[in-house]
Amino acid sequence: xxxxxDTLPDTGPAAPILSNxxxxxxxxxxxxxxxxxxxxxxxxxxxxxxxxxIPTVVMGLAGISLNLLQGYAGLVSLGSAAFMSVGVFSAxxxxxxxxxxxxxxxxxxxxxxxxxxGVFFGLPALRFRGFYLGASTLGAQFFFPWLFTNYPWFSxxxxxxxxxxxxxxxxxxxxxxxxxxxxxxxxxTALLIGLAFLVVRSRLGREWMAIRDQxxxxxxxxxxxxxxxLQAYAISSFFLGITGVLWGFAYLGTADAHTYNLDKSxxxxxxxLIGGTATIFGNFLGAAFIVLTPILLDHxxxxxxxxxxxxxxxxxxxxxxxFGAIIIFILIKEPDGLSAWIRRGAEALRARPxx
Amino acid sequence: xxxLLELSDVSLSFRGVxxxxxxxxxxxxGEICALIGPNGAGKSSLLNVINGVYRADAxxxxxxxxxxxxxxxxxxxxxxxxxxxxxxALFRRLTVRENVLAGLSRHGGASFIENVFRFGRDRxxxxxxxxxxxxxxxxxGLDAARDRIVSTLSYGIQKRVDLARxxxxxPKLLLLDEPMAGMNxxxxxxxxxxxxxxxxxxxxxxxxIEHDVGxxxxxxxxxxxxxYGRKVADGAPDAVRNDPDVIAAYLGTVH
Numbered sequence: 281x282x283x284x285x286d287t288l289p290d291t292g293p294a295a296p297i298l299s300n301x302x303x304x305x306x307x308x309x310x311x312x313x314x315x316x317x318x319x320x321x322x323x324x325x326x327x328x329x330x331x332x333x334i335p336t337v338v339m340g341l342a343g344i345s346l347n348l349l350q351g352y353a354g355l356v357s358l359g360s361a362a363f364m365s366v367g368v369f370s371a372x373x374x375x376x377x378x379x380x381x382x383x384x385x386x387x388x389x390x391x392x393x394x395x396x397x398g399v400f401f402g403l404p405a406l407r408f409r410g411f412y413l414g415a416s417t418l419g420a421q422f423f424f425p426w427l428f429t430n431y432p433w434f435s436x437x438x439x440x441x442x443x444x445x446x447x448x449x450x451x452x453x454x455x456x457x458x459x460x461x462x463x464x465x466x467x468x469t470a471l472l473i474g475l476a477f478l479v480v481r482s483r484l485g486r487e488w489m490a491i492r493d494q495x496x497x498x499x500x501x502x503x504x505x506x507x508x509x510l511q512a513y514a515i516s517s518f519f520l521g522i523t524g525v526l527w528g529f530a531y532l533g534t535a536d537a538h539t540y541n542l543d544k545s546x547x548x549x550x551x552x553l554i555g556g557t558a559t560i561f562g563n564f565l566g567a568a569f570i571v572l573t574p575i576l577l578d579h580x581x582x583x584x585x586x587x588x589x590x591x592x593x594x595x596x597x598x599x600x601x602x603f604g605a606i607i608i609f610i611l612i613k614e615p616d617g618l619s620a621w622i623r624r625g626a627e628a629l630r631a632r633p634x635x
Numbered sequence: 636x637x638x639l640l641e642l643s644d645v646s647l648s649f650r651g652v653x654x655x656x657x658x659x660x661x662x663x664x665g666e667i668c669a670l671i672g673p674n675g676a677g678k679s680s681l682l683n684v685i686n687g688v689y690r691a692d693a694x695x696x697x698x699x700x701x702x703x704x705x706x707x708x709x710x711x712x713x714x715x716x717x718x719x720x721x722x723x724a725l726f727r728r729l730t731v732r733e734n735v736l737a738g739l740s741r742h743g744g745a746s747f748i749e750n751v752f753r754f755g756r757d758r759x760x761x762x763x764x765x766x767x768x769x770x771x772x773x774x775x776g777l778d779a780a781r782d783r784i785v786s787t788l789s790y791g792i793q794k795r796v797d798l799a800r801x802x803x804x805x806p807k808l809l810l811l812d813e814p815m816a817g818m819n820x821x822x823x824x825x826x827x828x829x830x831x832x833x834x835x836x837x838x839x840x841x842x843x844i845e846h847d848v849g850x851x852x853x854x855x856x857x858x859x860x861x862x863y864g865r866k867v868a869d870g871a872p873d874a875v876r877n878d879p880d881v882i883a884a885y886l887g888t889v890h
Contacts, residue, residue, distance in 0.1 A: 493726040502712030502741030
């Protein structure tokens, strides 16, 4: 039998304060921050920032939100977009009705409001599982568009029921330009990624995964299953609420109840399926796929010059068919999602002989 | 010595099929009690009633001086009833260490906010959990597998992880559902040694289900024989071995 001594890392008595793995992790985080806050804003054009990078990052964040619930806690939601809409309408009304509230406070409060709503719509999770639970979370997806359409108070009695983004500024910095909006999105995203890692590496995250893998065993061990499930809905919806604000204010510039429809919820679900469950960074791969593939297909259609073959409607439908086919292909080839690429890359790096 | 666990007239049925029929027996503090009997005798159902996975139709249970008719699994855990499973019920995508840490949940006092942001009671909890988990992992000889995902481990090691996960919370009563099922003779001997050692070192009262009568006779202080949900015999290994009813119901018949 092996003893404790056999498996201790051979760092010896003069072990450095940080292990190699910790140093590597630190280096990766630092490099990520340099790319996100130094290189990307300096290099990317306004078109790239506004049309590709911002939506990819925000949708990646939406994927993280749902992944916390689905990938880590093993629960389901088909109402992701509804919680995003709660976030953006909360933010709009907070800014409108509480003058002088700083932007970080607006985001935090919008997230908390979405979290409270998420807990309410997560209550069926205490009784149902799987498909039935999914169906019950659809309730949110139908309730909120109805609420925001029928009560114009939420959009400040606007004729079109549309809310437009307020001037984004923080500590006197104007965040209206593409670079400004990008930096706003990147900052919030970086903070939420950090929070997501804290969550999944805490006792809370561990107990979510325990419930996901074996609910009966989890309850027999004394894990408070019901409480943990509601906390999963709360935290996932907190993330989604803030994501919704970014989508409406930093990407689109306007929003209405139908911006956050069932299609959007399904997009978030696809991001999780394509990116991989129980991953954080995989969601950005999934989001890039969801955002970029339609753009690439557009360019392909233009390049192939097939517009004469058929009308625009048929070509659009054809694009959807191809998009769906690619999703199916990826799910067959990579059932664990594109994050398997990240994992394999990391393993290949680790497997290299140490010098 | 007073008993730790006392069952009186416990009955359980599933849609009219009787699993347990007015069953009564007591488990003394600090003993190893083995439940034996043919498949379908109600042994697993009995464990499930004791820790609240099933609810008995009738009868009551006194555990550690508290009487209850029905208990929820979480409550049972917090009262100090630990449990392993007949079929693999590990958290398969977590590492050995994470599985064992999850077994400590009943001792966690920090709120989820403290856990996530690592302040307040979380610091103490993290240190405490980590020390307890490492101790049990070392005790069960699982150091080499510590950071492996459990689904990648061999069956025998997984059974041991299941035991570690139940043992780490230092239960007063440990229910082991076929801890040696599917093991070869060497693994059985090793597991049997570990169970005796747990009982000796921690004074844990153990109720276990095992089919291998040879192992049971050597390990248990007290044997309860079940057949068709009824108790056939109850006593010290030597007495049970020579009981004609037992020989007829269990040892003598082919199942």
